[in-house]
Amino acid sequence: MSTVSASTLTTCAPRRYVVADLGGTTLRIGRITEGTDRVERVRRMATEGLDRHRGLSAQELQDRVIEQLTLELEAYLAAPGGAGASAVGVSFAGPMTRDGTVLAGPTLWGGPAAPLPITDILSRRLDVPVVVTNDITAAAWRYASAEPEPFCLITISSGIGHKVFRNGEVLTSDSGHGGEIGHWRVDPREDAVLCECGGRGHLGAIASGRGVLTAARRAAAADSGGFTRSALAGPAHGSPDGITNEDLARAVRADDAFATRVLRECLLPLAMAVNCVFTAIGVRRYLFIGGFAVAVGPRFITLLGDELTRLGCFGLSEEEIRAMLALGAADDDHCLLGMARMLAGTLPATAGSGGSA
Template structure:
């Protein structure tokens, strides 16, 4: 059995896993993404964690097939750099691939985290039988991985799928990117919590907002969540009209709402996708949840893309 390391770098935590060539996570651990230290120091900690996982599994570093890294964009896969992700400001311009290679004489693969998760869903998840699909993660932000004609579509610098910055509601206010009314500004988990907190005049989590809406006991919250589900539908229709996928795979924390979200999005798509076949696009939940990021990162090593 061949093993690869998957590293999923996030704004608050970094997941690291030892993943075999069938997509099974043999062992894993999580490190806080400590932004009070330099990125180089964080990579040192990641390297120690990789060695710990290999030792626990009785494997030598040299026996590993490679290391895959998924990270939030914008990034530059040609240069191996994390460019300007809003939630990793201390990492801007950091050459992460070069830093990892200082520790290990192994192949290192690097892609946007949503792109990597899309590859994982193709490998062992909900899109195994699809040649044209888009994986959409709706969580802290919104991002996508695009798989078409049997391969990942990554773009010139690895940033294809940065769909959270489609403008869907210009009247809604200014996104961190500077545009007005971006998709993730109005429909991400962060957006839900922000708008619900403004509505109730107290801190409200995404989960609480959705629970209040689904209960039916708070009409204003129900109206808010219905509007957000509509915005999610708007973004999905835009992707269907642009990319003509046969399937959308929805992942991320907000997708855990389940049936209310999926029913609303399917209804919107069935009415507003331009092409008749687009209106019938399958919309399914991601099969991989907690480990999607690190499995996706390891998939960059194990799977041809």
């Protein structure tokens, strides 16, 4: 978690927060009133990063992303929906230090770029307190009050990330290490699938939404007969490159054999990751969020449970193994709501709403 920039505001309750979720695909900005669970006046736009501009260097993409974020927050705070905000909270899709320096942005700008002091940059540009934290850290705060036992939150979206929440805190180091299981190398082969961070064989390159989509397109090209018979062929107009994540999730929900086989193969290393966390530290609650997991729905948990029970978890029965897995809320407000709860618990009690919206 980052530090809060110094600013003093007039005490007034309830406080209003402007919150942003900067992901590899989408940037969302909204407003939340303290004590509520409703995100208001949401603005959504494509992130000006790797997903849109793959020909640019990592540093050029980083510059584009931070400039987009800053300009969009400035515009939102100046508009009626953001006027009078007590603070800004940003959840960021990548590892960062406790003082608010981004170390990497694999789904945002790909390979290595300069460390990004994002909290300092935003604090200089925005006339309100600023808190920036990793996106899964923010999302974990949404579930903390409802989960009495330690839990592991895993997102399956453009990439894969996780955080373990225990005794009121997220378990990461001050230097930003931890919570990046998507970059655990599960395939050691030299020609393993390439991750957007530049490494090979990483869990996120295989089991994320983007990873499963890549696997489905490759499987369709290699098995034209199976693809032609599947529910994916029609929407894709018979072209493997025409397969989309939406079509893939829909086909898995309908128990399409081809799509289900692809997903099962991708879920095996994810099951191995869950097994590793359980075996290492004993956490028995795993919540899954992220666009792809939510789109597949309960069947995602069923298929993952199949793979995890095949592996086995030391000391647990099949029923106990399956009971560890659950979907989070079926929306994409995890980071925004969690960020607001983090702000409420981080800002000084004297910081309040500066005016009406």
